[in-house]
Amino acid sequence: MNAAPNKKANGKAETLLSVEAVSLSFGGVKAIRDVSFDIKKGEIRAIIGPNGAGKTSMLNVINGFYHPQEGTITYKGKTRNQMRPHVAASQGIARTFQNVALFKGMTTLDNIMSGRALRMKCNIFWQMLYYGPAKKEELEHREFVEKIIDFLEIQHIRRIPVGKLPYGLQKRVELGRALAMEPDLLLLDEPMAGMNLEEKEDMCRFVVDVSEQYGTTIALIEHDMGVVMDLADRVVVLDYGRKIADGTPKQVQNNQDVIDAYLGVSHD
Amino acid sequence: MLYRESGLFKTSYAADQVIFPIPQDRWGILAILAIAFVGVPLIMDDYWANAVFIPFLIYSLAALGLNILTGYCGQLSLGTGGFLAVGGYSSYKLMTSFPELDMLLVLGGAGATTALVGLLFGLPCLRIKGFYLVVATLAAQFFIIWLFYKVPWFYNYNATGQISVVPREALGFLVTTQRADPVVRYLFVLSIVVVFALAAKNMVRGRFGRMWMAIRDMDIAAELIGIRPYMMKLTAFAVSSFYIGVAGALIFAVWLGAAESGETYGIDESFLVLFMIIVGGLGSVLGSFLGAAFIVLMPIGLKNLLVDGFGMTAVLAKHIEITAFGVLIIFFLIVEPHGLARLWQIIKEKLRLWPYPH
Numbered sequence: 349m350n351a352a353p354n355k356k357a358n359g360k361a362e363t364l365l366s367v368e369a370v371s372l373s374f375g376g377v378k379a380i381r382d383v384s385f386d387i388k389k390g391e392i393r394a395i396i397g398p399n400g401a402g403k404t405s406m407l408n409v410i411n412g413f414y415h416p417q418e419g420t421i422t423y424k425g426k427t428r429n430q431m432r433p434h435v436a437a438s439q440g441i442a443r444t445f446q447n448v449a450l451f452k453g454m455t456t457l458d459n460i461m462s463g464r465a466l467r468m469k470c471n472i473f474w475q476m477l478y479y480g481p482a483k484k485e486e487l488e489h490r491e492f493v494e495k496i497i498d499f500l501e502i503q504h505i506r507r508i509p510v511g512k513l514p515y516g517l518q519k520r521v522e523l524g525r526a527l528a529m530e531p532d533l534l535l536l537d538e539p540m541a542g543m544n545l546e547e548k549e550d551m552c553r554f555v556v557d558v559s560e561q562y563g564t565t566i567a568l569i570e571h572d573m574g575v576v577m578d579l580a581d582r583v584v585v586l587d588y589g590r591k592i593a594d595g596t597p598k599q600v601q602n603n604q605d606v607i608d609a610y611l612g613v614s615h616d
Numbered sequence: 617m618l619y620r621e622s623g624l625f626k627t628s629y630a631a632d633q634v635i636f637p638i639p640q641d642r643w644g645i646l647a648i649l650a651i652a653f654v655g656v657p658l659i660m661d662d663y664w665a666n667a668v669f670i671p672f673l674i675y676s677l678a679a680l681g682l683n684i685l686t687g688y689c690g691q692l693s694l695g696t697g698g699f700l701a702v703g704g705y706s707s708y709k710l711m712t713s714f715p716e717l718d719m720l721l722v723l724g725g726a727g728a729t730t731a732l733v734g735l736l737f738g739l740p741c742l743r744i745k746g747f748y749l750v751v752a753t754l755a756a757q758f759f760i761i762w763l764f765y766k767v768p769w770f771y772n773y774n775a776t777g778q779i780s781v782v783p784r785e786a787l788g789f790l791v792t793t794q795r796a797d798p799v800v801r802y803l804f805v806l807s808i809v810v811v812f813a814l815a816a817k818n819m820v821r822g823r824f825g826r827m828w829m830a831i832r833d834m835d836i837a838a839e840l841i842g843i844r845p846y847m848m849k850l851t852a853f854a855v856s857s858f859y860i861g862v863a864g865a866l867i868f869a870v871w872l873g874a875a876e877s878g879e880t881y882g883i884d885e886s887f888l889v890l891f892m893i894i895v896g897g898l899g900s901v902l903g904s905f906l907g908a909a910f911i912v913l914m915p916i917g918l919k920n921l922l923v924d925g926f927g928m929t930a931v932l933a934k935h936i937e938i939t940a941f942g943v944l945i946i947f948f949l950i951v952e953p954h955g956l957a958r959l960w961q962i963i964k965e966k967l968r969l970w971p972y973p974h
């Protein structure tokens with residue numbers, strides 16, 4: 349995590365990712381229809397929309413878990429028809445899930461350490477000895493992970509299997525695991541869902557800090573409009589798989605299509 | 617204040633990452649090792665070696681191997697008997713083809729051969745999960761046993777179809793056949809098991825252990841953080857088979873002295889080792905030992921108690937033993953899937969806070 353200056357002020361930041369005319373369907377269900385948008389380096393980009401709008405599917409397309417039938421994804425200047433999960437991971441895309449996808453039987457520390465998987469290379473024979481390069485590597489990464497643990501204020505649950513933690517803390521550990529990847533692009537799927545007010549405030553603070561201290565680009569799905577207004581630089585709005593608005597929080601908030609979508613005005 | 621974690625402030629992550637961070641654990645392990653290496657040999661004779669200690673140690677090794685694949689990586693296998701057989705038969709072929717070979721190298725070769733066979737059967741298993749994986753490993757079990765029975769080359773065209781051990785040395789000590797000193801055989805097996813257990817402990821607390829457990833707990837999320845599920849499952853198959861292969865070779869060469877594929881390494885063995893890790897604790901190195909101890913020792917204890925103590929017939933005692941087995945397996949599956957190792961941990965946690973429970 350190299351500290352980078354905040355680029356929010358810079359109006360013409362580089363594009364990190366752009367999604368071009370992407371369509372995705374599951375059998376008859378069209379989850380995403382011809383959606384294009386971009387994410388600029390250093391910004392917090394919110395993706396909002398009613399339930400079933402296709403937000404999660406969009407993140408899944410970006411990190412290669414779903415493969416769209418049409419359209420292209422350009423990430424770091426390279427255009428692809430689809431991403432592959434391990435390519436996305438090795439190219440610096442990390443993510444958290446709507447329904448927490450932690451390794452339940454492992455401790456907080458091990459979960460976050462596993463986020464370093466791609467950066468640890470020591471072979472299995474040194475591992476069996478736990479000596480020399482294996483020990484050195486483990487310690488280096490442990491130090492890095494401890495910084496994340498301090499940052500997220502979860503020192504006290506280091507040794508607890510995450511399956512036993514309350515939901516709010518699990519979400520925090522999951523963020524920690526994603527941060528351990530030192531991502532360039534961090535995809536957060538409803539990181540505050542199911543949290544109480546205090547936990548939400550903490551999480552907001554972490555998201556802002558990650559963005560400001562490390563310059564990480566963030567794509568954020570969130571239902572709480574207050575949070576979106578506070579955090580996001582730009583917002584893209586999906587409804588029934590279509591993009592219906594794209595702009596600053598202010599612009600989007602006053603957009604008639606968006607208001608209709610949220611009020612459930614029928615269309616087609 | 618017998619057993620304490622609190623009050624110990626670790627000054628570095630290195631201190632926090634030693635193999636047994638709590639001093640009482642360290643002393644406990646050292647005491648057990650001292651007893652095992654110095655105390656136990658004093659009472660060792662052929663009965664204790666063949667009936668208790670050697671089978672316990674060998675099954676601990678097999679259980680460790682299966683625990684890596686099943687407990688840590690989450691891939692349920694019923695092929696253990698078959699892989700034990702590969703270890704046994706390959707050690708026999710190595711011993712008879714290269715009479716000069718030290719037993720340590722024979723065991724290494726048997727392990728490596730079994731690891732290769734494990735990889736071979738692991739490959740088609742990569743894309744399947746759960747029930748289908750169990751069926752595939754079961755097929756491997758039957759295929760391997762059939763192969764060793766059908767192809768006479770494996771048993772050097774013996775008329776009996778059996779393989780029998782020949783005298784071989786490890787570092788100058790005779791360790792095979794009944795001519796070997798029981799103390800030497802015991803110490804030989806013990807040393808090997810200790811080394812393998814340390815290696816296992818080191819693997820599971822490091823990078824490979826985390827990647828295996830990640831695959832076990834949620835393979836999709838593991839993939840999205842850059843862990844390759846295929847690679848990790850294959851390494852688990854290979855490492856696990858290596859352990860089981862060495863155990864299979866020890867069963868034949870050091871414990872029984874003779875083997876016959878279906879008799880020695882049948883499907884019963886697959887279940888026995890699986891029960892050991894269920895009772896002992898899935899995903900626990902300690903649990904592999906506890907489970908093996910329990911399942912090797914329980915029949916002996918029960919027989920002594922029921923037949924010699926209460927004067928029951930051996931047949932009735934056997935029935936009671938089988939029933940008790942079944943009940944225990946079900947108990948652990950439902951009540952405590954982390955097995956004896958978890959129960960031990962709970963006791964330790966209680967001790968840690970004693971005498972103030974809060």
Ligand SMILES: Nc1ncnc2c1ncn2[C@@H]1O[C@H](COP(=O)(O)OP(=O)(O)OP(=O)(O)O)[C@@H](O)[C@H]1O
Pocket residue numbers: 374377378379397398399400401402403404405406446
């Ligand atoms: N794997 C899948 N198989 C079939 N249909 C799917 C799959 N994933 C998503 N869908 C469908 O695609 C549509 C969009 O789903 P998605 O999960 O992306 O919505 P969302 O915007 O994240 O909604 P929510 O706010 O409820 O999380 C829904 O109709 C959903 O049923």
Ligand SMILES: [Mg+2]
Pocket residue numbers: 403404405446
């Ligand atoms: Mg969603």
